[in-house]
Each structure stands twice: as C-alpha cells, then as structure tokens.
Amino acid sequence: MKNKQLAIHQFGDTIDVATQVIESEIPKIGTDEVLVRNQYVGINALYDRELYRGNVPYINVVFPYVYGVEAVGEVIATGKNVSDLKIGDAVSTVKVGTAYQEYQSIPEKDAISIPEATPEYLTLNPTGVSAYLALKNVAELKPEDTIVVSAAAGGLGHIIVQLAKQKGCHVVGICGNEEKVALLNALNSCDRIINHREEDIDTVLSSEFNGKVNVGFDSVGRHMFDAFLKNLAPLGRLVVSGLATEINEGEFEKINAPRVYESIYWKGASVRCFMNHLYKDQHPEARNFLFDQYQKGNLQVKVDPMKFKGIEAIVDASKYLLAGRSCGKVVVAL
Numbered sequence: 052m053k054n055k056q057l058a059i060h061q062f063g064d065t066i067d068v069a070t071q072v073i074e075s076e077i078p079k080i081g082t083d084e085v086l087v088r089n090q091y092v093g094i095n096a097l098y099d100r101e102l103y104r105g106n107v108p109y110i111n112v113v114f115p116y117v118y119g120v121e122a123v124g125e126v127i128a129t130g131k132n133v134s135d136l137k138i139g140d141a142v143s144t145v146k147v148g149t150a151y152q153e154y155q156s157i158p159e160k161d162a163i164s165i166p167e168a169t170p171e172y173l174t175l176n177p178t179g180v181s182a183y184l185a186l187k188n189v190a191e192l193k194p195e196d197t198i199v200v201s202a203a204a205g206g207l208g209h210i211i212v213q214l215a216k217q218k219g220c221h222v223v224g225i226c227g228n229e230e231k232v233a234l235l236n237a238l239n240s241c242d243r244i245i246n247h248r249e250e251d252i253d254t255v256l257s258s259e260f261n262g263k264v265n266v267g268f269d270s271v272g273r274h275m276f277d278a279f280l281k282n283l284a285p286l287g288r289l290v291v292s293g294l295a296t297e298i299n300e301g302e303f304e305k306i307n308a309p310r311v312y313e314s315i316y317w318k319g320a321s322v323r324c325f326m327n328h329l330y331k332d333q334h335p336e337a338r339n340f341l342f343d344q345y346q347k348g349n350l351q352v353k354v355d356p357m358k359f360k361g362i363e364a365i366v367d368a369s370k371y372l373l374a375g376r377s378c379g380k381v382v383v384a385l
C-alpha cells in the first residue's frame with residue numbers, strides 16, 4: 052500500500068507547473084502519534100498559490116513539499132502511548148504541509164476528535180475558526196455594528212456573515228453571481244446583499260452606507276478595499292483577511308494616491324490584517340464555540356456542491372476556486 056500525495060516539486064506560477072502527484076511509503080507512527088486516513092481535504096487555493104509561488108515567508112518549502120492544510124479522516128493505527136484516541140475515531144487535523152495526501156501521521160494532541168469526518172467539520176476547522184478569530188480579535192465586532200463583507204458566499208465569508216448576524220449586527224454581504232446570492236439568502240444573515248456584477252460597489256456603499264461602515268471585512272482587495280476604506284465610520288475597522296485580486300496578478304498594483312492615513316486619520320479609523328496562525332492559543336476556544344453552534348443548529352455550513360474525488364482532483368478543485376466559481380467551502384473527497 053502506498054501514500055498518494057500532491058507535492059510542490061518546484062516554484063511556479065500555476066499549480067500545473069509547480070506540483071505533481073507522487074507516491075511514498077505509508078508514514079510510520081511514533082509512540083505519541085496516530086495514523087490517519089484522510090477522507091476529505093479542504094482547498095485553500097489562494098493561499099496554496101502563494102505557497103507554490105514561494106511567497107509565504109514563514110514556511111520553509113523543501114522539495115518535494117506535500118502541502119494542504121486541513122483534513123478530516125479516520126484513525127487507523129495508534130502509537131503505544133496514545134491514550135484517548137482509538138482506531139476508528141474521526142479526527143480533524145490542521146497543519147500546513149499535511150493535508151494533500153491519503154495518509155498522515157500526527158501527534159495525538161493535534162488530532163481533534165470530531166463526531167464524524169464530514170466536509171462540514173472540515174469547514175468549521177479551520178475556516179470557521181478563522182472567521183471567529185478575525186471577528187473577535189481584529190474586527191472587534193460589537194452588536195449593532197454595520198459590517199460589510201466581500202466574498203460573502205465563500206468558505207470564509209458565509210461563516211462571517213452568520214456570526215455577525217448572531218452578534219446583532221447590520222450585515223451587508225457582497226458576492227459575484229446569482230447562485231451566491233441564493234446561498235446568502237438561505238443563510239438569513241444579510242440585511243443587504245450586493246451582487247457586484249450587477250451593482251457597482253463604490254456607488255452602493257457611497258449612497259447607502261457613506262460613513263456608516265463600522266467594519267469592512269475584505270478578502271478581495273483593490274476596488275473592494277478602496278470602497279470599504281472610503282466609507283468607514285468614525286472608529287471604523289477595515290480588516291484585510293485576504294488579497295484575492297492582488298495575488299491573482301502576481302504582483303501588487305502600484306497606485307499613485309495619498310498614504311492610507313489620509314483616509315482614516317480624522318475618523319480615528321484603522322486598517323488591520325488578520326492571520327490565523329498568530330492566534331493558535333485561541334483555536335480551542337473557537338473550535339468549541341463553532342462545533343457547539345453547529346450541533347445546536349445555530350450555524351449553517353455550506354459546502355460547494357461540485358464533487359471532486361482523489362488526490363489528482365485537488366488540481367481541478369483549486370482551479371475551480373481560483374476561477375471564482377465556488378459557492379461555500381470547496382472540498383475534495385479522497
């Protein structure tokens with residue numbers, strides 16, 4: 052039996068150039084480790100692309116580098132010091148450089164026990180965790196805030212809008228097609244939905260939310276960032292959680308404009324960035340909250356309906372996400 056893996060074998064601009072499917076031995080487990088057969092893996096195509104372009108500063112990519120962050124699966128072997136997990140248990144794992152393979156060995160303490168290895172638990176940990184931590188620590192979201200969210204029907208965005216509504220906020224969700232509008236409607240969390248292909252974001256925000264955006268939550272950048280920045284309320288927070296448009300082009304757009312403080316100084320507003328791995332100490336709190344909300348039926352998890360199967364399909368799933376076609380979280384079944 053072999054372990055099929057998707058690995059970065061050289062840096063490159065596209066997944067086809069930078070990665071290839073390889074096979075290796077099934078990993079041996081240490082005394083404190085478990086062997087997990089991955090059943091679903093989560094696709095973070097925008098982050099992955101920065102990784103295989105060699106642009107993620109805190110990751111040392113040594114070729115061949117098996118990548119992928121999150122998986123859910125089944126424990127199929129346990130080391131002799133493993134005390135809580137047993138063969139057959141479902142677990143969730145989150146670590147850069149572990150997911151895009153059929154089997155992984157992992158310390159027991161890092162394999163989070165879950166009721167079932169489903170795409171929904173895969174979405175909650177870590178995408179939901181990111182949503183929770185970004186709203187708490189960076190957005191500092193308060194009840195009655197007006198929050199505007201870009202890519203609102205995406206993996207991250209659809210959890211953000213629900214958590215914001217739970218908090219008692221006025222929620223504006225931005226998305227890019229009718230299918231995404233339908234997803235947002237089904238969540239019952241947005242007071243206003245803007246399809247940016249039908250309505251101009253800058254015009255809508257300037258006419259309906261001028262100076263009223265307490266939190267702009269942006270994963271897109273460029274024109275979206277500009278429109279959010281322009282319409283921030285006094286003490287408003289513009290959270291940068293992703294840069295989809297910038298990293299799409301390969302290099303950051305150069306603009307000729309006053310420095311960012313010109314827009315925010317008199318409002319006492321701020322521009323802040325979110326980075327999940329810097330809040331590791333709060334991951335358990337976030338996971339417990341999200342699992343509880345999901346199990347109580349207070350949180351919907353939307354998984355993209357497109358079916359992808361097998362390690363090879365990670366390439367297609369990534370291209371699908373990068374084309375902006377996905378709706379909810381993109382997952383691959385192994």
Ligand SMILES: NC(=O)c1ccc[n+]([C@@H]2O[C@H](COP(=O)([O-])OP(=O)(O)OC[C@H]3O[C@@H](n4cnc5c(N)ncnc54)[C@H](OP(=O)(O)O)[C@@H]3O)[C@@H](O)[C@H]2O)c1
Pocket residue numbers: 094095096097098178181201202203204205206207208225226227228231270271292293294295296299325326327328372373374375376377378379380381
């Ligand atoms: N900082 C962190 O720690 C952290 C953690 C998790 C995720 N993120 C970031 O959060 C964002 C959302 O991630 P996700 O995995 O949940 O993806 P996603 O939102 O499911 O998919 C990306 C969406 O972004 C929009 N988009 C706009 N311009 C795009 C472009 N040039 N290329 C691709 N998509 C574009 C599209 O939505 P519309 O059609 O609706 O515009 C697209 O469907 C990403 O930028 C990701 O890197 C950051």
